[in-house]
Amino acid sequence: MLDATDAALVRELQHDGRVSYQRLSELLGISREAARARVQRLLQRGEVRIVGIVPPAAAGITAVAHVSMDVAGPSGPVAALAARRRAASFVSCTAGAQSVLAELRVPDDAALEREFTALRAVPGVRGLEVFRCAELVRDAYSPEVAGGRPGPPPELDAADRRLIGLLQLDGRASFAVLAEAIGLSQPATRARVLRLLDGGAVHVTGLVESRALGVREAAGVGLGVRGPVRSVADAAAALPGVNYVATGYGRFDVVCGLDAPDRSALLAGLEAVRGLPGVARSESWVHLEIVKESYTYDLPIR
Template sequence: MKLDAFDAALVRELQQDGRVSYQRLAESLGVSREAARARVHRLLESGTVRVVGIVRPWVVGIGAVAHVSLDVEGPGRPAAEVAAARPASSFVSCTAGARAVVAELRVADEAALEREFAVLRSAPGVRGIEVFRCTRLVRDAYSPATDPAAAPEAAADVPAAPAAPAAPAVERPPAVDEVDRTLLGLLQADGRASFAALAERVGLSQPATRARVLRLLQSGAVHVTGLVDSRAVGVREAVGVGLTVRGGATAAAAAAARLPGINYVAAGYGRFDVVCGVDATDRPALLATLDSLRASAGVVRLESWYHLEIVKESYTYDLPV
């Protein structure tokens, strides 16, 4: 389904706040409440947009994130399937590049990362793995750009919505009890679930449920956003990029994040100093973005990989519903 100008405006509002009211949408876009409601329902029912709660990794104990490139002898798909079967993997892609498969892992700590590496090394045809360890997320296509807990995290380098506003800074993450975890699980499944429906599921009054949901949103524990089918916004090219830089990686990552076409940027160490995600409507636009990255101050080497098949893409966690 191709988005028209009105759809695109609705999508931008939903990306900023997936729980925005129909009345507010109507006022913002200058239409009736019924028209706004009908168009949002059409987008949701067609699958063009999904409104979901993106739960922050620190809420579920994620403290280590790594981007792993698999050097494979023979077909890459069997190794990709092994990676995709791991609960720790949030993104797996078969690529046209120096390495046949790339994956992102999200786990609790370094020991858990090493266990995942061992599994990937034993996957069919894998001759070895190369690791980029994310230490700072500069731009995330799905979640708020600042983690209240300052925990390292990342998102897959695939086309998606523009980065959302940063979450409010707090000294430490708020306590999350079992009722909160259930609410988070429900929001993962349906970010626009009504307070009445949520209250019925968790056994609290509607005002108490509303207060809890607002606290989770304001603390940054969850960000409710609209995820858009990339084809609906004209994205045809999806590429991952690794940069080697001279000097500080953070400055180079910040510069990359300001370029058009960049949907994800992380700084870290290992195989690369910076990893980026690029999306584009066509080859000339893709080339322009890659050339801009090559010309960025401090960049001494660029390596790219084309996503031929995304085998897994999931940013939900095992939470009660």
Template sequence: MLDTTDAALVHELQRDGRVSYQRLSELLGISREAARARVQRLLQRGEVRIVGIVPPSVAGIETVAHVSLDVAGPVRAVAAMAAGRRAASFVSCTAGPQSVITEVRVADEGALEREFAALRAVPGVRGLEVFRCAELVRDAYSPVVAGVRAGPPPELDTTDRRLLGMLQLDGRASFTALAERIGLSQPATRARVLRLLEVGAVHVTGLVESRALGVREAAGVGLGVRGPARAVAEAAAALPGVNYVASGYGRFDVVCGLDAPDRPALFTGLEAVRALPGVTRSETWVHLDIVKESYTYDLPIDQAIGSPGTPLRE
């Protein structure tokens, strides 16, 4: 568990992963050196990673699906194979109606069908049940509401896309280090990064290891609703402990993810979701082993985002 000062540091890093040590010093009332030492310790222990989160639309991701796998026999091998798919952003072994849950994020319908075919071909998989996401109301690591089809992404050139790829790996990379990699001056690089942040092409944040925050339990819940799904999804996103909400169609109308420090708190959170006006049915699964959780995308640097190209491998 984090102490009070580390928890405050983490909160600020989640808001702005590139916040300066001087600013952290001012916000927390500690010395700049102490702020730096604490951040470095959190990073070295793996309790926090500073990364750039690129919205799906900016990365050319227009199609998102939540897939439940019906598995015969042991599930770990199935989960491992699902996690090996690049398109899988989340894979978990669960206690619930289905044994493995995965979220798939791809560019288009054709790519989605190819992922479904690959998952059906995994030994032990008897079938799939699918929830198609129409809108991400609350994404796992985004502090703002983000729609998958919320409009055209900002115009980016090859250099912008390279910078996004680098920030995905190291959100606190210095302007000097970034400039050396892309071959621009430090001021020009700084201006580009600030523009990318301003237009919402990337959000630099601290990804915190769940147990460092006291999170011991995690679950998902699928909802059937009466009337507009968006209203229920927005209400769910405002509840404590809810870290993910998507509205859509198929197996459910809304899917939520919840974190909690213990089983009673998790139950309380689930009860709050089930009690939302408009909810007519619910199905819950508890995450026993989260095998993969990654929201880093391959960003083509030679062609427009979303079209085939050479993935960034830097």
């Protein structure tokens, strides 16, 4: 569990993963050396990872779906095989109607159908239930939702794509390291990085290990809605503990993700979502084990 200073440090890193140690010192009222030492300790312990998050559009991602898998036998081997799919950004073993949940992010509907076919062929999978995302309303890490600038991302050349690839691995890599990796001068590299950040092509943030924040429980809930779907989605996104909201079609009208410090708080969060005006039905599941959670894309180099 983070102390108050580390928690404040993490909030600043989530807002701007490349914030300077000097700026952290000024914001937190500690020395520059103390700020540096605390950040390094968080990174070494694995409690925080500083990475570049790319908007799906910049990576050519236009199709997103949640797939619930009906499994005969143990769920672990099925989840492990699903996690090996490059299209899978999130995979978990769940307690609920289905045993395994996966989120798929792919370029188009044809690629999505290929992923469905591959998952149906996994040994132990008896069938799939699909929620096709239409709009992402809230996502803790998406630059399109969490602080990204409006409008399409800037056009990317080969050097830009290499830079983004490096930032996805290490969001705090120095301009000197980045410049050497792509073969440009430090001033030219700095200008490119700032253009990519300002244009919303990449958002550098701190991904925090849930238990470091006191999060012990995580769940999802799918909603069937009466009337306008977006109003229910917006209301859900404003609730405490809700970290993900998407509208769509298929199995549900809205899917939400929640986290909480304990089981009673999780139940309170689920009840708040279920009680929203316009919710006609709900189905929830608890994430027993998150097998994969990845926000890294392979950017095609034109």
